[in-house]
Amino acid sequence: MNNREHSQSGADQNADDGLQELASLWQQAPVEVPVPTAIRAQVVRQERRMRWYAWFEWIASLVVGVGGVYLMLDSGAADAPWRALLVVVLLAWAMAFSVSNRRGVWEPLEESVHGYLDLARQRLVRKRRMLRFTWLFFIAELGIFAVWQWLSGYGWLEPIFAGDGRFAMTWISVFALAMGFWSAWYWHRIKSSERQIAKWQRENIEAMGK
Incomplete structure (x- = not known):
C-alpha cells in the first residue's frame, strides 16, 4: 500500500515537474509585440x-x-x-x-507582426x-x-x-x-x-x- 502510494505520489510529482517546467518556459518566452x-x-x-x-x-x-x-x-x-x-x-x-x-x-496566417x-x-x-x-x-x-x-x-x-x-x-x-x-x-x-x-x-x- 505504501509502495503504491509512493509510486503514485512520485508520478504526480513528475507530472507537476513537467507542468512547472512548461510554466517556466512560458514565462521566459518573449512577449509578442502587438501589430503596429x-x-x-x-x-x-x-x-x-x-x-x-x-x-x-x-x-x-x-x-x-x-x-x-x-x-x-x-x-x-x-x-x-x-x-x-x-x-x-x-x-x-x-x-x-x-x-x-x-x-x-488574402489574410495573414497568424495575428502577429x-x-x-x-x-x-x-x-x-x-x-x-x-x-x-x-x-x-x-x-x-x-x-x-x-x-x-x-x-x-x-x-x-x-x-x-x-x-x-x-x-x-x-x-x-x-x-x-x-x-x-x-x-x-x-x-x-x-x-x-x-x-x-x-x-x-x-x-x-x-x-x-x-
Whole structure:
C-alpha cells in the first residue's frame, strides 16, 4: 500500500515537474509585440485593392471574352471558329494564372507582426510573378500571331494582319514600349515596398529585444 502510494505520489510529482517546467518556459518566452497600426493598415489597403482588381479582371474578361467571340463569329471569316477559340484559350490561361497567383495571400496566417510581414513579402513575390507572366503572355501572343500569319501564306488560315503589316507592327511596338515603362514603374514600387518591409522588420526585432 505504501509502495503504491509512493509510486503514485512520485508520478504526480513528475507530472507537476513537467507542468512547472512548461510554466517556466512560458514565462521566459518573449512577449509578442502587438501589430503596429501602420503595418495592419497597409496590409488591409492592399487586400482592398486586390479585391477591386480581381473584380475588375473578371468583369473585363467576361466583356472581352463574350465580345471577342461574338465579333470573331460575326466577322464572316472562314477561320472565325478558330479565332474565337483562340480568344477563349488566351483568356482562360490569363484568368487561371490570376486565380492561382492570388491564392493564399488574402489574410495573414497568424495575428502577429511576423504573420503580417510574411504576408506582405509573399504578396511582393506574387507581384513579381505577375510581372513575369504579363511579358510571357505578351510574347506568347506575338508568337501565335506570327505563326498564324505564316500559316495564312499557305491558305490554311486567313491573315491576321492586312496588307504588309506595318500598321499592326507600329501599334505592337507602341504597346510594347508602354509595357516597358509600366514594368519599370511597377518594379520600382515593388523595390520600395521591399525597403518598407525591411524597415518594419528591423523595428520589430528591436521591439522584441527590449
